[in-house]
Amino acid sequence: xxxxxxxxxxxxTLRRARQAVQKADAWxxxxxxxxxxxxxxxxxxxxxxxxxxxxxxxxxxRNPKELGDLQAKVxxxxxxxxxxxxxxxxIMMTLEEAEAAQESAHxxxxxxxxxxxxxxxxxxxxxxxxxxxxxxxxxxRQALLDHISPDDLAIYRSLRKAKGGVAxxxxxxKACTACGMEVPQGRISRGLEAGFLTCGNCERILVPDxxxxxxxxx
Numbered sequence: 001x002x003x004x005x006x007x008x009x010x011x012x013t014l015r016r017a018r019q020a021v022q023k024a025d026a027w028x029x030x031x032x033x034x035x036x037x038x039x040x041x042x043x044x045x046x047x048x049x050x051x052x053x054x055x056x057x058x059x060x061x062r063n064p065k066e067l068g069d070l071q072a073k074v075x076x077x078x079x080x081x082x083x084x085x086x087x088x089x090x091i092m093m094t095l096e097e098a099e100a101a102q103e104s105a106h107x108x109x110x111x112x113x114x115x116x117x118x119x120x121x122x123x124x125x126x127x128x129x130x131x132x133x134x135x136x137x138x139x140x141r142q143a144l145l146d147h148i149s150p151d152d153l154a155i156y157r158s159l160r161k162a163k164g165g166v167a168x169x170x171x172x173x174k175a176c177t178a179c180g181m182e183v184p185q186g187r188i189s190r191g192l193e194a195g196f197l198t199c200g201n202c203e204r205i206l207v208p209d210x211x212x213x214x215x216x217x218x
Contacts (some may be wrong), residue, residue, distance in 0.1 A: 001134070004127045008120065017105070017112035024102040031095040038088040045084060049077045150195060156205065163204060171197070171206040178204050 055061055056070045145153065159167035169178035176183060181201035191197025197206045 001130055004123050004130070011116055011119075014112045014116045017109040020105045021109045024098070024105040027098045028095070028102045031091060031098050032088075034091050034096070035088065035095055038084065038091055042081065042084050042088060045077055045081045049074060049081065051135075052077065063213075101144060133202055159204060163202070167205055169199065169202075169204045169206055170209050172209045176202060176203055176204065 029084075050207075052070055052074050056074060058066065061067055061070060070151040156167050163178075166178065169176050171177070171183060171188075174179065174183055174185070174188065179199060179202040181199065183197075183199060183206065188197065189201055191206070196209070198204065199206055
């Protein structure tokens, strides 16, 4: 039950998959913003080139120096436009890589979730089964307690505390299976007659092995 309780909840694999998706989403968002910024910047440069060329070729400017300045400006803007378009192309290529990584991360997360849900369902089923077994064992224990004398029960509880939780052992071939010591025949006879047999060495309560019970006195 404690192992199942520890295993329930998110696994490291699921957490890592979710973190990978968050990282991939942030990467895509970052380069999407850069692409939008680049497109807006290019659009602004194009509009400035268009405006400058209209002034240059529209006949409204006649001063030679001003015309020369306009020509230089248009030339400079066109060079800047080429640079920005090259940069935008690189941004778009990086964004494609980011989107591919994003898709892969989301697929991995979906698979991790599916695996996790199957494992959780199995664990929950095992937990329910163990809870049923525990409840049945508790009912059986309570039914047995009703038929045990207070004195015998006190001995059992004392031994269980003193012997590391193991108060009862099987006696196999006239030997205690807890400590390995042989139980004298006289002790066996007296214990069976009294209905309470204990090991003379470790003092645990002994229960004769049913398959070997024919070797013991009735």
